[in-house]
Amino acid sequence: MIIANTIAEVKEHVRVWKKEGKSIGLVPTMGYLHEGHASLMECARKENDIVIVSDFVNPIQFGPKEDLATYPRDFDADCKLCEGIGVDLIFHPEPSEMYAPDFHSYVGVDTLSEGLCGKSRPIHFNGVCTVVSKLFHIAEADRAYFGQKDAQQLAIVRRMVRDLNFNIEIIGCPIIREADGLAKSSRNTYLSPDERAKAVVLNRALTKGREMVLAGEKDAAKVVKTVRDMIEAEPLARIDYVEIVDWNELQPVETIDGPILMAVAVFIGNVRLIDNFIVE
Template identity: 80%
Template structure:
């Protein structure tokens, strides 16, 4: 497996792969890889000739009071996981490689980024769209793989690709969970043993909400209320949001009459966790 730290190193390999007619898959990550990332890499390995994993904690998607400095990192472990799964190249640039001192260009998607996580993290998705756009251009990938756990991110990237005519296919992959239902996340490492046990309340609440929808409940307010009540039964939990939105524009809906995303963001002992379910 190749380890590249510069854009030119990546491009040099991509030029040769393209010359050879090979299909390239990209898995964008912020490192500290876990089984969720592994599922994306494995999917890419099964569908593409070459697989690039980006391992970059993107500073421009973190707000001033967020956890950029303390975000977990373990590049050696990331390399071992990627190599074991058959990745061909891991791209691990410094921020200065991705953003020059006079960098002024940003990409964003209106409407879809306004609600859900966008309410409390107003700069986040512009940072995501900008770095993802750069990675698409650098790698010239044919397919890019994203997890459903970050459902708003997945929807925004898909819309950006459609609206801006990127020549790439976006592949959404299922949420990977712990045995007790907690969605895999790099931020789970912040949880104390007690908070980790209490964090399962998210999955419990969403499971009840999904059961209601699949049983025919069309009142989104009832679904939101039930999920909220279950989460609030846990004293360590502090809700950022509980929302039921249409899957197309990610706008809050009161009546469920089409595909929906039900998403939550909850602080468990000051650690912000997200989870969701989709009913098509």
Template identity: 60%
Template sequence: MKIVKTIDEVRRQVKEWKSQGLSVGLVPTMGYLHEGHASLIDASHRDNDRTVVSDFVNPMQFGPTEDLESYPRDIERDAALVEEHGGDIIFNPEPSEMYHEGFSSFVDMDVLTKELCGLSRPVHFRGVCTVVSKLFNIVQPDRAYFGKKDAQQLAVIRHMVDDLNMDIEIIGCPIVREEDGLAKSSRNTYLNAEERKAALVLSQAINIGIGMVRNGENDCAAITDAMKRHISAEPLAKIDYVKIVDLATMQQIPVIDRPALCAIAVYIGSTRLIDNFFTEDI
């Protein structure tokens, strides 16, 4: 396993692999890897002959008041995890390698990016679509792997690939959780002990929603109201959103009568965390 810093290095290696008839998987990440990322690398290693893991904190998807500078980074730690789980290359470029001076081309999307995280993070998905498009062009993978925790991102990437006729299979992988239920996230490291305990309201609210759907409830307001009541009882929690949306369009729906996503975003102190469930998985 090796770490490469330049686009030319990645392209040379992938070209060599493909000349040998080998398949290539890509796991795009922003680094500070945890067991959730490891599950994506495991899936790619299982499905492909070679795996590239990108490790790049993408400045384009952070707003001016967000945590770009403080976002955790540890390439040595990441390298050990990637090697342990069968990755072959880490692509760890500098921002100047990905966005040269005078860079002015972007990939943007309408509709799917206007709800949920797109409301409170208006520049986020343009940054995601642009960097992922660049990674797809650089690596030319057969398959790319994304976690279902970032459900809106997964839907956006799938839609982009379809719209732009990219010849890449997008694989969504299940949420990986801590033993107490909290969804794995690099931002969990921001939480102090009291906040870490309070953060359990997210997974608890998700379980409330899942239970209601399993018991036959399909009224979205009834489900989300119950989830909001539980979250609001935690003094350290501030709700950004609790919504149920059409899985294909990310638009809110009144009743669950089609494949749907229940997604939540909650501030625990100053840390914004997300969680969700897909009705098709219940």
């Protein structure tokens, strides 16, 4: 397995692989890899000749009061996981390699980025779109793999690729959960044992909401209230948002009559967790 720290190194390997006619799958990550990331890599491994994983905590998607400095990192463990799956190359750059001191170019997607997590994290998705655009150019991948847990991110990246004619296929992969239903996340490590036990309220509430939708409930407000009430019953939970939006445009809906995303962001203690379900 190759560990590359510079863009030039990645491009040199990609040039050789492309010349040999090999397909490339890219898995963009911020490191501290877990089973959710592993599922993306395994999917990429099945569908491509070459798998590239980026392991980069992207500073421009963090706001001034967010957890950039304390975001969990364990590159040695990341390498072991990637090697076990058969990843061909890990791209692990320093921020200075990705962003020159006079860097001024950003990519964004309007409308889709304004609601849900975009309300409380206004710069976040511009940072995501910018780094993902750079990674697409650097890796020249045929396919890129993203988890459904970050559903708004998945929808935004898909729209960016469509609107800007990127020559890459975006593959969305299912949420990977703990045995008790909590969605896998690097931020789960911030939870105390008591907070971790109470965090399962997100999945329990969403499961109820999904059951209502699948049973034919069309009133979005009624589903939202049920999910919100279940979460608010947990004293350690503080809701950022509970919303049902159209899955294509990520705009709020009153009546459920097409593909929808129900998404929640909830603070358990001081830890902000997200989860969702999609009904196509």
